[in-house]
Amino acid sequence: MSATPAARPRPLAVEYWIGFAVVVVLLVVAPLVLPPFWQRFATEILIWGLLAMSSDILIGYTGMVSFGHSAFFGLGMYGAAAALLTVKPPSLGLAALYGLVAAGVAAVFVAYFATRLREIYFSISTLVFSQIFYVIIFTWTEVTGGENGLTFSQPRLALLGLWSDRFTPTTFHWFVLTVVVISYLLVRRITQSPFGKVLQSIRENEPRTRAIGYPVERYKMVAVMLSGLFAGLAGVLYAIQNKFAAPDFVFFVVSGEVVIFNVMGGMGTLVGPFAGAAFFLLLREGLSRFLTEYYLIPLGIIFIIMIIFLPQGLLGFLRRRLNA
Amino acid sequence: MLVLEQVDAHYGKSHVLHGVSIEVRAGEVVGLLGRNGVGKTTTLKAIMGMARRSAGRITFEGRDLQGVPPHGLAGLGIAWVPEERRIFRLLTVLENLRTGLDRSGITPPRREALLEKVYAYFPILRERRNQPGGTLSGGEQQMLAIARAMMLEPKIILLDEPTEGLMPRMVAQIQEIVHALHRDGVAILLVEQNVPLTLDAAERVYIMEKGAVRHHASSAELRADQRVIHEYLGV
Amino acid sequence: MDQVLVQTLHGLVNGMVLAMVASGLTLIFGIMDIVNFAHGDLLMLGAFVGASVLGVTGNYWLALLAASIAIAALGAILQITTLRPLIGRDPLTTILATFGLSLVMQKYALWQWGPSVRRISEPVPGDFTLFHIQYPWYRIATAVLAGLILAGLWLFLKYGKYGIWIRATTQDRVMAQAMGIPVPLVYTAVFAIGSAMAAASGVLFGPFAGVTQTMGFDFTLRAFIVVVVGGMGNLGGSILASIFVSLLESYAAIVVSPAQAVIVSFVVLVLTMLFRPTGLFVPTPK
Numbered sequence: 001m002s003a004t005p006a007a008r009p010r011p012l013a014v015e016y017w018i019g020f021a022v023v024v025v026l027l028v029v030a031p032l033v034l035p036p037f038w039q040r041f042a043t044e045i046l047i048w049g050l051l052a053m054s055s056d057i058l059i060g061y062t063g064m065v066s067f068g069h070s071a072f073f074g075l076g077m078y079g080a081a082a083a084l085l086t087v088k089p090p091s092l093g094l095a096a097l098y099g100l101v102a103a104g105v106a107a108v109f110v111a112y113f114a115t116r117l118r119e120i121y122f123s124i125s126t127l128v129f130s131q132i133f134y135v136i137i138f139t140w141t142e143v144t145g146g147e148n149g150l151t152f153s154q155p156r157l158a159l160l161g162l163w164s165d166r167f168t169p170t171t172f173h174w175f176v177l178t179v180v181v182i183s184y185l186l187v188r189r190i191t192q193s194p195f196g197k198v199l200q201s202i203r204e205n206e207p208r209t210r211a212i213g214y215p216v217e218r219y220k221m222v223a224v225m226l227s228g229l230f231a232g233l234a235g236v237l238y239a240i241q242n243k244f245a246a247p248d249f250v251f252f253v254v255s256g257e258v259v260i261f262n263v264m265g266g267m268g269t270l271v272g273p274f275a276g277a278a279f280f281l282l283l284r285e286g287l288s289r290f291l292t293e294y295y296l297i298p299l300g301i302i303f304i305i306m307i308i309f310l311p312q313g314l315l316g317f318l319r320r321r322l323n324a
Numbered sequence: 325m326l327v328l329e330q331v332d333a334h335y336g337k338s339h340v341l342h343g344v345s346i347e348v349r350a351g352e353v354v355g356l357l358g359r360n361g362v363g364k365t366t367t368l369k370a371i372m373g374m375a376r377r378s379a380g381r382i383t384f385e386g387r388d389l390q391g392v393p394p395h396g397l398a399g400l401g402i403a404w405v406p407e408e409r410r411i412f413r414l415l416t417v418l419e420n421l422r423t424g425l426d427r428s429g430i431t432p433p434r435r436e437a438l439l440e441k442v443y444a445y446f447p448i449l450r451e452r453r454n455q456p457g458g459t460l461s462g463g464e465q466q467m468l469a470i471a472r473a474m475m476l477e478p479k480i481i482l483l484d485e486p487t488e489g490l491m492p493r494m495v496a497q498i499q500e501i502v503h504a505l506h507r508d509g510v511a512i513l514l515v516e517q518n519v520p521l522t523l524d525a526a527e528r529v530y531i532m533e534k535g536a537v538r539h540h541a542s543s544a545e546l547r548a549d550q551r552v553i554h555e556y557l558g559v
Numbered sequence: 560m561d562q563v564l565v566q567t568l569h570g571l572v573n574g575m576v577l578a579m580v581a582s583g584l585t586l587i588f589g590i591m592d593i594v595n596f597a598h599g600d601l602l603m604l605g606a607f608v609g610a611s612v613l614g615v616t617g618n619y620w621l622a623l624l625a626a627s628i629a630i631a632a633l634g635a636i637l638q639i640t641t642l643r644p645l646i647g648r649d650p651l652t653t654i655l656a657t658f659g660l661s662l663v664m665q666k667y668a669l670w671q672w673g674p675s676v677r678r679i680s681e682p683v684p685g686d687f688t689l690f691h692i693q694y695p696w697y698r699i700a701t702a703v704l705a706g707l708i709l710a711g712l713w714l715f716l717k718y719g720k721y722g723i724w725i726r727a728t729t730q731d732r733v734m735a736q737a738m739g740i741p742v743p744l745v746y747t748a749v750f751a752i753g754s755a756m757a758a759a760s761g762v763l764f765g766p767f768a769g770v771t772q773t774m775g776f777d778f779t780l781r782a783f784i785v786v787v788v789g790g791m792g793n794l795g796g797s798i799l800a801s802i803f804v805s806l807l808e809s810y811a812a813i814v815v816s817p818a819q820a821v822i823v824s825f826v827v828l829v830l831t832m833l834f835r836p837t838g839l840f841v842p843t844p845k
Contacts, residue, residue, distance in 0.1 A: 300663035398739030410734040
């Protein structure tokens with residue numbers, strides 16, 4: 001038997017695409033076979049998964065823990081709400097545009113300040129920023145509806161003025177699935193690119209990356225912006241699905257849950273966050289049947305046990321192979 | 325008393341020590357010489373449980389140190405004076421000493437006696453006893469580090485390059501201290517780059533190179549035949 | 560003018576309570592590099608325990624003592640089971656673990672004590688008059704008590720044998736171990752002390768606004784801010800920063816709503832992190 005060189009993980013290629021295709025097909029078929037409640041549930045997992053994936057860009061790839069994603073998510077929601085309330089007839093494209101711009105502006109703001117700070121200070125400041133946004137949204141009642149939030153009607157799915165139709169839960173699910181798949185492929189492309197490699201190098205050893213000559217701050221800023229945009233996109237989708245925007249979603253607990261999805265699912269994998277979101281939401285669903293609102297007690301304990309004993313999360317073992 | 329047998333140790337990702345075997349008997353002063361980076365400090369760190377061991381045994385008075393927690397070594401009688409001294413800079417001189425003095429089972433008269441003894445060796449410490457450790461000069465900090473170790477009434481002191489960066493006058497003082505400790509019956513494992521001082525203070529010397537012990541002789545032999553020193557240390 | 564005076568008193572009193580919370584947090588961070596997300600929830604549980612003991616015994620001081628001891632024990636248990644295994648790992652893991660603890664603790668409190676607001680009645684009745692204003696005595700008493708507890712903490716750290724152990728471990732854990740100081744025990748003890756102080760703050764603060772499961776988060780957030788502004792690990796700094804930030808917030812509340820006044824502390828935090836990251840009240844390191 002010939003000696004094999006020291007293990008460099010084989011890139012996944014074929015097995016990966018097969019697995020990916022299988023999952024996508026399952027998700028396409030899902031709304032056709034599942035009862036309405038679970039149908040909706042599946043769509044929600046996709047949306048939260050998208051949010052968690054956006055956070056993974058920062059946590060898993062750049063090594064920056066953000067507790068501020070609730071702000072980007074919330075602003076995506078409120079931005080979409082603004083479009084859907086002010087422009088008649090309600091337009092999908094415009095909702096997306098407003099939402100992304102709102103999230104994007106917040107991302108620029110956070111990026112500018114936060115990327116100058118190291119590690120724990122960065123994390124605390126993202127927490128603080130998201131709380132600032134929360135306070136503004138909560139108290140600026142005239143514009144944001146304050147505590148009660150905003151309700152609006154769902155826009156129609158319109159394709160370049162050619163054809164438009166109301167969403168059904170099924171078609172909406174497919175719409176979300178399309179958006180999420182495209183987002184995933186895009187982000188994956190980005191993380192595999194030279195840019196993505198630099199981000200990973202920043203995570204591994206920031207001083208060294210800086211010493212080599214990379215403008216680390218600029219890379220970080222772009223990473224925050226990307227992350228914020230996709231988080232905002234998730235917010236737009238959520239707003240459209242539920243037809244309301246509420247300050248609860250801007251509260252920092254949402255950010256915390258997002259980080260939980262990342263950790264449970266496996267950081268630095270992009271698919272991990274989806275698995276983490278699914279795992280958490282399914283557990284929550286199951287546990288709250290027996291325990292109503294106290295589901296968080298066992299769920300929290302499971303989370304803590306996972307941190308201690310399974311720190312790489314459910315899919316973390318894939319990380320090296322996915323990023324070879 | 326202190327025996328290292330075929331110890332392999334790692335610091336971070338590097339495999340630093342290869343099959344190191346060293347012995348220090350009760351009351352002995354043993355020297356450990358070698359150029360920079362050969363693993364002398366890592367050897368001390370391995371004894372203190374701070375380097376990951378992949379092979380070999382370290383025993384003290386017959387007891388394997390493998391399972392002993394880092395804070396248990398002082399109680400066994402092993403004191404460490406690290407290369408960087410590591411004075412508690414924000415604690416006063418007296419408080420620094422108290423980290424070793426405040427042990428269970430030590431009576432107030434014993435405490436007083438120990439303190440007095442150490443102040444006798446190092447009068448400057450008595451003078452500066454209420455000053456923060458960080459305000460002391462390099463030489464004074466070295467004395468404090470040694471005094472602090474003495475507070476543990478140890479059976480062996482691991483002394484890492486005590487004369488590094490010190491003026492000749494201080495070096496002489498350190499030499500005096502080592503002699504005094506020896507007279508008191510304290511064993512010393514002396515890591516140094518100062519060859520004359522080591523040959524004077526120690527009875528036996530190990531010479532290390534590239535993480536392994538290359539030569540072992542009495543200081544008398546080494547003084548007689550300078551070639552060995554020359555070969556390994558280039559002096 | 561009266562407004563300013565009242566707000567000054569508010570700021571000072573709130574600042575003292577916050578100082579107690581923040582000193583626990585900064586001690587814990589300084590010695591074991593743990594950012595304790597659950598600190599405010601320890602306060603919350605302390606307040607609930609205090610309210611229950613008060614309900615049973617009618618004695619405020621007993622409630623204060625019982626809460627402190629109970630939560631100190633809880634803190635020790637949590638540190639040993641959940642945080643000790645994480646020593647040496649990425650600091651992110653302790654933030655996450657304490658975040659998880661925070662969620663569990665809040666829901667546990669909901670389960671144990673139900674959703675209605677608990678009351679802790681004032682230990683010292685009546686108001687006193689200063690110029691034209693009336694100000695409740697108990698708030699002054701709270702500030703004084705907080706001050707006494709903080710002074711006690713300071714004395715303990717400065718003079719006791721264990722105070723030396725704690726300070727040595729904070730400065731150089733490895734050397735402390737080499738000197739025979741049982742560092743794992745010191746860690747647990749410090750966490751317990753921090754927890755006790757948080758719990759005591761909870762009972763002291765109880766009469767101000769009632770006891771609810773969510774009262775902790777506000778304190779955690781403010782305590783974080785103050786710890787950073789005061790210099791992480793710097794006890795004196797966090798006390799000064801607590802008073803400084805609380806005063807600023809109180810004054811801001813004259814112009815904007817209290818909910819919005821909290822933004823002031825956020826701004827102070829951001830400015831500190833950008834321009835003097837080692838802390839506002841810490842001399843710039845040479």
